Amino acid sequence: MHSIEATSPSVWKRFKDSHFWHSFKKDKVAIVSFVIFMSYILISLCAPLIAPFDPYDMTQFDIMDSEIPPTWQENGDERFVFGTDSQGRDMWSTILYGTRISLTIGICAVLLQAFLGIIIGLAAGYFGGRVDSLLMRIADVQLSFSTLMVAIIVLAVFQAAFGAELYQDLALIMLVVVIGIAEWPQYARTIRASVLAERKKEYVDAARVMGLKSGRIMFRHILPNTLSPILVISTVQIANAIISEASLSFLGLGMPPSQPSLGSLISSGFAFIFSGSWWITIIPGIALVVLVLVMNLLGDWLRDVLNPKLYKG
Amino acid sequence: MTSLVSIKNLYKKFPIHGDLLDQVSFSGGKFHLKHEYVHAINGVNLNVERGEALCVVGESGCGKSTVARTVMGLLSPSDGEIQYEGKRIDNLSSSAMMPYRRKMQMIFQNPYASLNPRMTITQTLEEPVRWHQPKLNNAEVKEKVAEVMQSVGIDPSWGVRFPHEFSGGQRQRISIARALIVDPEFIVADEPISALDVSIQAQVLNLMMDAREQRGLTYLFITHDLSVVEHFGTRVAVMYLGALCEVAPTRKLFAAPKHPYTQALLSAIPRLEDEKPDFIRLKGEVPTPVNLPSGCVFHGRCPHANERCKKEIPKLMDVDGTMVACHAVEENRLG
Numbered sequence: 001m002h003s004i005e006a007t008s009p010s011v012w013k014r015f016k017d018s019h020f021w022h023s024f025k026k027d028k029v030a031i032v033s034f035v036i037f038m039s040y041i042l043i044s045l046c047a048p049l050i051a052p053f054d055p056y057d058m059t060q061f062d063i064m065d066s067e068i069p070p071t072w073q074e075n076g077d078e079r080f081v082f083g084t085d086s087q088g089r090d091m092w093s094t095i096l097y098g099t100r101i102s103l104t105i106g107i108c109a110v111l112l113q114a115f116l117g118i119i120i121g122l123a124a125g126y127f128g129g130r131v132d133s134l135l136m137r138i139a140d141v142q143l144s145f146s147t148l149m150v151a152i153i154v155l156a157v158f159q160a161a162f163g164a165e166l167y168q169d170l171a172l173i174m175l176v177v178v179i180g181i182a183e184w185p186q187y188a189r190t191i192r193a194s195v196l197a198e199r200k201k202e203y204v205d206a207a208r209v210m211g212l213k214s215g216r217i218m219f220r221h222i223l224p225n226t227l228s229p230i231l232v233i234s235t236v237q238i239a240n241a242i243i244s245e246a247s248l249s250f251l252g253l254g255m256p257p258s259q260p261s262l263g264s265l266i267s268s269g270f271a272f273i274f275s276g277s278w279w280i281t282i283i284p285g286i287a288l289v290v291l292v293l294v295m296n297l298l299g300d301w302l303r304d305v306l307n308p309k310l311y312k313g
Numbered sequence: 314m315t316s317l318v319s320i321k322n323l324y325k326k327f328p329i330h331g332d333l334l335d336q337v338s339f340s341g342g343k344f345h346l347k348h349e350y351v352h353a354i355n356g357v358n359l360n361v362e363r364g365e366a367l368c369v370v371g372e373s374g375c376g377k378s379t380v381a382r383t384v385m386g387l388l389s390p391s392d393g394e395i396q397y398e399g400k401r402i403d404n405l406s407s408s409a410m411m412p413y414r415r416k417m418q419m420i421f422q423n424p425y426a427s428l429n430p431r432m433t434i435t436q437t438l439e440e441p442v443r444w445h446q447p448k449l450n451n452a453e454v455k456e457k458v459a460e461v462m463q464s465v466g467i468d469p470s471w472g473v474r475f476p477h478e479f480s481g482g483q484r485q486r487i488s489i490a491r492a493l494i495v496d497p498e499f500i501v502a503d504e505p506i507s508a509l510d511v512s513i514q515a516q517v518l519n520l521m522m523d524a525r526e527q528r529g530l531t532y533l534f535i536t537h538d539l540s541v542v543e544h545f546g547t548r549v550a551v552m553y554l555g556a557l558c559e560v561a562p563t564r565k566l567f568a569a570p571k572h573p574y575t576q577a578l579l580s581a582i583p584r585l586e587d588e589k590p591d592f593i594r595l596k597g598e599v600p601t602p603v604n605l606p607s608g609c610v611f612h613g614r615c616p617h618a619n620e621r622c623k624k625e626i627p628k629l630m631d632v633d634g635t636m637v638a639c640h641a642v643e644e645n646r647l648g
Binding site: 201202203205206207208209210211212213221224225 | 387407421431
């Protein structure tokens with residue numbers, strides 16, 4: 001059996017020979033986007049190590065330091081690179097922690113969306129008929145309510161019913177659940193479409209003739225063949241989820257000011273923008289825009305690479 | 314002795330209009346539901362005897378593949394039964410069907426679509442063994458896979474590769490290996506060589522014939538290639554528009570076709586010695602399977618049709634050892 005192992009090229013080598021890697025190396029936009037995205041991930045993972053202050057620790061900031069402009073401005077303070085917000089928190093630390101929260105919400109919400117969407121989309125596409133009609137009509141109903149509307153209603157009702165105190169503790173989970181549930185039809189539809197195409201192929205019939213169970217055929221045979229659209233839609237959906245979270249936070253329904261995400265930072269700074277403290281809003285705003293832009297560029301590039309019919313000159 | 318597989322009075326129709334919304338139509342000031350069907354199989358009776366290679370021939374769209382898929386349980390019949398060794402199998406639950414899944418296997422037409430592109434050859438071949446024989450340990454499974462790969466002419470050390478790294482003929486060999494790996498007794502082959510090169514066709518065909526001899530297989534072989542039938546089949550069933558015209562031993566059918574459609578079909582085989590081929594020209598086109606002709610489905614194009622053919626559906630009858638469904642043959646009008 002050893003000879004067999006020897007003839008198989010390692011996964012890494014196969015990856016280096018792939019179309020995927022070659023087109024990545026050639027595409028400068030993709031490389032830059034990927035590097036920026038990875039540094040966002042790295043920074044948010046290492047936030048407690050990098051950040052000079054802990055923005056969640058009330059003892060580490062002083063109201064006397066509030067609204068200090070960034071260091072390059074007049075009256076800047078060396079301790080606070082990007083200045084401080086209205087409570088005297090260091091903007092740089094707060095942005096680091098905020099990015100961490102935004103990314104966490106984005107990724108967890110998308111995982112939830114993907115979980116629901118993949119199961120529902122696979123079932124709809126594979127079983128067809130009534131199951132398909134029922135699930136897709138539910139998806140249509142869900143899609144006809146905009147994400148923000150659903151989120152605003154659910155979060156506002158939750159706050160009114162259980163009080164802001166409990167809401168502050170559960171805000172992160174609530175946001176993940178609400179954004180996750182509101183957007184699953186995007187996944188379900190994409191996956192259903194590719195399942196419909198895969199189901200007609202003979203390898204699925206071969207698996208059925210073997211007597212394999214539906215679940216096994218769906219998850220072991222069909223799902224791996226629908227991964228490329230899932231990958232593409234995931235990058236775009238994470239960006240969308242981050243934007244949704246930021247919008248909700250801006251409206252005061254997202255993360256509480258004590259644990260700000262990028263959206264709530266923008267929102268809390270908005271009150272001070274006319275008094276000249278532009279940095280509280282603009283700097284997290286730039287961080288958010290760059291993150292979302294980079295993810296969309298990566299998603300675009302992935303879509304082009306994974307769609308062999310779309311060769312760009 | 315009971316036949317290995319019997320198809321009893323099989324009907325299969327497919328609805329043309331899908332959803333409820335598609336079915337609604339508006340005419341004459343009223344809404345009503347339209348129910349239209351494609352009648353793919355219309356009353357097929359066929360027995361497959363143990364050890365034979367029964368070829369089903371017919372032009373595209375005559376329902377050959379539908380018969381194959383219904384026999385395998387990929388489609389459920391609209392009416393009629395499928396029996397395996399005298400036991401009805403078309404209405405079994407998937408768990409009750411499991412023992413038959415091992416006995417019956419299928420080889421598909423398109424070798425480019427019938428292997429899962431994300432699984433290596435070893436994974437593809439090991440899965441059915443592990444599924445049907447969970448008691449085997451890892452080494453036994455590997456040994457079994459290697460043995461079957463060897464027997465279809467695929468080097469077992471290629472097992473780590475993915476299907477796209479193989480040629481069409483090699484992939485078809487792998488498909489055959491997948492069917493053979495559960496040690497079936499009955500194999501349905503749905504045009505297994507029509508997507509291959511002519512030179513490869515012969516190799517794959519010979520492989521299937523060898524497997525039949527070594528393993529005592531029974532084949533239901535769907536094809537539209539009459540020269541393959543002559544080479545491969547022990548018996549031939551000719552289909553036209555979802556119905557059987559003629560079932561006969563291969564030699565007999567090629568020597569003396571009885572049904573007017575079979576005669577026309579065989580006369581259309583190009584031959585080297587022909588300078589002026591005298592093939593029988595049929596008038597018209599194959600009718601649509603949505604609105605079937607009354608009586609014999611072939612009557613509109615048959616040179617021997619009379620009033621009875623337009624009204625009465627002919628049944629398969631034994632005429633000198635050949636089963637023919639034709640009023641003209643029965644009445645001895647062909648001359």
